[in-house]
Amino acid sequence: MKSSLSEAEREREREGKKELTMAMAGIATVTLSLTNGARLFSVPRTLAKTNSYSFLSTQCSSALGFYSVQQRCTVPSRKLVIRASRTESKGVSLGFRAPQFELMEPLTGKTWKLEDFESYPAFLVMFICNHCPFVKHLKKDIVKLSNFYMKKGLAVVAISSNSVTTHPQDGPEFMAEDAKLFNYPFPYLYDESQDVARDFGAVCTPEFFLFKKDGRRPFELVYHGQFDDSRPNSIVPVTGRDLSLAIDCVLSGQPVSPVQKPSIGCSIKWHPK
Numbered sequence: 001m002k003s004s005l006s007e008a009e010r011e012r013e014r015e016g017k018k019e020l021t022m023a024m025a026g027i028a029t030v031t032l033s034l035t036n037g038a039r040l041f042s043v044p045r046t047l048a049k050t051n052s053y054s055f056l057s058t059q060c061s062s063a064l065g066f067y068s069v070q071q072r073c074t075v076p077s078r079k080l081v082i083r084a085s086r087t088e089s090k091g092v093s094l095g096f097r098a099p100q101f102e103l104m105e106p107l108t109g110k111t112w113k114l115e116d117f118e119s120y121p122a123f124l125v126m127f128i129c130n131h132c133p134f135v136k137h138l139k140k141d142i143v144k145l146s147n148f149y150m151k152k153g154l155a156v157v158a159i160s161s162n163s164v165t166t167h168p169q170d171g172p173e174f175m176a177e178d179a180k181l182f183n184y185p186f187p188y189l190y191d192e193s194q195d196v197a198r199d200f201g202a203v204c205t206p207e208f209f210l211f212k213k214d215g216r217r218p219f220e221l222v223y224h225g226q227f228d229d230s231r232p233n234s235i236v237p238v239t240g241r242d243l244s245l246a247i248d249c250v251l252s253g254q255p256v257s258p259v260q261k262p263s264i265g266c267s268i269k270w271h272p273k
Contacts, residue, residue, distance in 0.1 A: 087204040087267040089224060094258060098123065098211050098219035099199035103159065103189035106172035107179045112157065112187050114219075120155035122250040123219050124243075125209040127202040127268065128188075129160045129170045130178050134265035135206050137232045139182055142206070145240045147185050149247050156186035161197035162205075162269040170269070197268055204265040208243055212250045222250060225260030 102113045117123050126142070128135045146156045162170040172190045179188040191197055200209060206227065211219035223246035230236040242261060249256045 086264050089202075089204055089207045089226075089263040089265075091203070092201040092209075092221065092224050094221055094224065096201075096221040098125070098209075098221070099196070101159075101189075101191075101196045101199070103191055103196060104172075105187045106176040106190050107184075107188065110187070112189055117155040117157070117219075118213070121153055121213055122247065123155045123211040123213065124149075124157070124247070125200065125211070126156070126158045127161060127197060127200070127205055127207040127209075128158050129162045129167070129205045129266075129269075130174050131162075131167060131169050132205045132266035133232045134204075137230065138206060138227055138238060141238045141240055142227070143182055143184060145244060149244075149251070150185060152251055154247060154251065158184065158186055158188045159191050159196060159202075160188065160205075161191035161194045161202065163194070163271040165272055167269050194268075194271060202268060204263060204267055206265050207263050210243070210246050210250065210256075212256075222246065222256040223260060224262075226263040229261075231264065 098114060100114050102111060104111050124146075128139075128142075146154075150156055160170055160175055164171040168174075172192075175188055175190060178184075202209075208223070208225065208227065209221060210223035212222045213219050223243070225242055225246070227243050228236075228239045228241045230238040246256050246260075248254075
């Protein structure tokens, strides 16, 4: 009888070990699931998820007692960060004469030419677009600056030269919506052929060309620099300081400093070849 009881105890012990082994196998399964889950929820750093995910295993019991098997894996929250490739304005010399252009304004259907601005002492040409984060960062302040200086005699025009093949959101229909949404006080022109961008030597958005005019002489470039030091995701406030100082100099007849920081933005999206 004593030997029988010992055998029964040994059998219960063996069964208990089996269930414990199964429980441990459950942990391994959960661990594998966690590993796969982490991969499934991993995303590029530029579009990181902002939620946290937790994974919990189940519980099991055996002849040796009650076992609680619990594993937790948390994917930490990460801040969403917008990244964009940067291109600097460059390659255009001061004194460069404003090239001729003839472009349509999608909002009104009117065609604008360089001659339409000949009577102004200063002329600001901006290459912008709808989608670029660098442009979006400045849009409201570009409008404020333009409204302020247009009352003082500055002529302003904005041009979008991006390919609608690669970026349809920058097409004329959406340009008209953008001009209406932000209440642009200046014409927002569509450079479908991209010839005007090439003639100006424009390479990025936003890019600023400030010209001055002396009498009957053609417009000459005096400033080809940044709006200010602010950039998307930076803590530097938007002030328009650099461009404003240049405009003030031109309108007051003072020379513009040749020391100019280049504008930085998204590259112009050229038509695919």
